[in-house]
Amino acid sequence: xxxxxxxTRSNFFIKLRNWEYWPFGILQFPLFFYxxxxxxxxxxxxxxxxSNPGIAMGGMFGESKxxxxxxxxSAFVPRTKLILLPATSDTVLKTLNQYGFTFPVIxxxxxxxxxxxxxxxxxxxxxxxxLKKIRINFLVQDFVDLPLEFGVFYQRYPSQPNGKVVxxxxxxxxSVTGDGTSTxxxxxxxxxxxxxxxxxxxxxxxxxxxxxxPAGQSIELVSxxxxxxxxxFLDGNHLINDRLSSSFDRISKQIDGFYFGRFDVRCxxxxxxxxxxxxxxxxxGCGAEPAHIYDxxxxxxxxxxxxxxxxxxxFEISRENHQAGVRYLSxxxxxxxxxxxxxxxx
Numbered sequence: 050x051x052x053x054x055x056x057t058r059s060n061f062f063i064k065l066r067n068w069e070y071w072p073f074g075i076l077q078f079p080l081f082f083y084x085x086x087x088x089x090x091x092x093x094x095x096x097x098x099x100s101n102p103g104i105a106m107g108g109m110f111g112e113s114k115x116x117x118x119x120x121x122x123s124a125f126v127p128r129t130k131l132i133l134l135p136a137t138s139d140t141v142l143k144t145l146n147q148y149g150f151t152f153p154v155i156x157x158x159x160x161x162x163x164x165x166x167x168x169x170x171x172x173x174x175x176x177x178x179x180l181k182k183i184r185i186n187f188l189v190q191d192f193v194d195l196p197l198e199f200g201v202f203y204q205r206y207p208s209q210p211n212g213k214v215v216x217x218x219x220x221x222x223x224s225v226t227g228d229g230t231s232t233x234x235x236x237x238x239x240x241x242x243x244x245x246x247x248x249x250x251x252x253x254x255x256x257x258x259x260x261x262x263p264a265g266q267s268i269e270l271v272s273x274x275x276x277x278x279x280x281x282f283l284d285g286n287h288l289i290n291d292r293l294s295s296s297f298d299r300i301s302k303q304i305d306g307f308y309f310g311r312f313d314v315r316c317x318x319x320x321x322x323x324x325x326x327x328x329x330x331x332x333x334g335c336g337a338e339p340a341h342i343y344d345x346x347x348x349x350x351x352x353x354x355x356x357x358x359x360x361x362x363x364f365e366i367s368r369e370n371h372q373a374g375v376r377y378l379s380x381x382x383x384x385x386x387x388x389x390x391x392x393x394x395x
Contacts, residue, residue: 063241068352069276069343070245079353080360087364093377099367100335102375103306106383107367108334111390115159115188117332120304125329127191131159134186138177141189150189155273155330159186160390162336169272193328195315198222198274199285200340201322202311203297204362207369212301212308213294215362216339216355217286223271223279227262234258243270246279274313276343284344288319296325304332308366311337335363 056062064070088094100107104117115131130148132141145154156179157167168179169192179187198220205212223243225236237243237250250270251258262268274280301307314327321327339359342352371377378386 058241058244060245063245067241067345068349069282069345076349076353076356080356083357083360087360091364091368091371091377094380095378095383096367096371097335097363098378098383099370099375100309100363101307102370103304104310104334106334106378106386107336107363108310109336110162111160111386112334113159114157114161114331115186117334118188118329120307121329121332122300122303125300125325125327127193127328127330129188129190132187132189134183136180138173138180141176141180142173145189150191153192155188155190155192156183157188157190157331158183159188167273167275167278190330192272193315193330195317195328197318197322198313198315199322200274200282200311200313200337201293201297202337202339203294203301204309204366205298205301206366207308207373211294212298214289214297216311216341217288217293218340218343219283219285219288220274221281221283222269222274223281224267224269225262227264227266227268229264230261232258233260233262233268236262237270242279242281246271249278276340281345282340282343284341284347286341288322290323292323296323300325300329307332307334308370309363310334311340 068076088096095106097109098107103120105112108117115129118126118129128148128150130144130150132144145151153169153171155167156170156176158165161167166179166183166187168175170176170179170189200216200218200220201214202216203212204215223246225233225240225243227236231239233254234251237247243250254270271278271280276282297312300312311333312327312329313331313333314322314329316322316327339355341347342355367377
């Protein structure tokens with residue numbers, strides 16, 4: 050029985066049982082054909098670049114996170130500064146001090162996706178370690194210590210006066226709860242979602258792995274709300290109402306050239322979310338997904354259906370912007386942009 054359990058709880062079988070972990074291409078494969086149909090109708094392979102005229106490539110890939118967040122009114126974003134490489138730990142620490150940052154802070158690459166090199170930095174030693182690994186300019190951002198985190202997907206057709214929220218995902222940070230007898234390592238290995246993050250967690254908690262966690266005590270293992278880092282995504286579409294749409298419509302209209310994308314936000318309460326009293330850690334354009342589909346209870350075929358509607362909306366918004374004079378980037382321009390992006394993040 051122990052041998053069978055070892056097999057069924059291997060990382061391979063954990064991922065096999067849960068499609069949310071399947072390779073990106075499997076979920077996206079049916080959409081490739083639909084994409085080419087939309088491209089044919091647009092007479093452009095890069096029609097999506099017109100979805101958000103104020104964001105490079107419409108936000109499909111390679112946009113500067115700093116440029117995007119700089120477009121958002123300062124009341125809605127945590128303090129954010131861009132660090133240019135090359136830089137030493139001394140110069141970074143001086144910059145943090147100059148602008149009033151205090152630990153912990155968040156470091157994230159100016160270009161990147163799916164949580165690549167997003168780190169919570171708690172000390173000067175963390176700064177030095179990060180600089181040894183990062184190869185591109187990066188952002189330093191205040192750590193937003195608010196209890197609720199959501200991904201709120203918004204869309205507005207250029208021909209319409211108002212937009213709406215079409216998807217909301219609630220983010221449950223990766224954590225374990227003590228039972229009074231198990232060590233932290235044992236608790237991690239008992240939980241599938243944590244077990245998949247073992248290599249990272251073993252390094253981050255190397256000094257506490259043998260610690261027995263008291264019964265009822267919860268430890269948040271990862272403070273970054275990213276699926277690739279173990280965060281559980283929960284379908285929050287039941288939270289969508291006119292009040293929520295109105296608040297994000299008001300915010301979105303203050304962002305030049307933005308019509309379609311996902312706000313990653315933190316807030317103190319649901320009422321604050323509805324009122325738009327949020328801190329926006331990141332805004333992703335047309336390359337973002339309606340992340341509620343990654344709820345473990347969400348069906349695969351239902352998720353594919355959502356993504357078909359998602360791409361239909363990208364096409365329709367892009368077409369309206371194009372008819373209003375926004376040009377589609379040429380294939381050559383997009384290819385050069387993509388190559389520069391991949392070179393930067395390798």
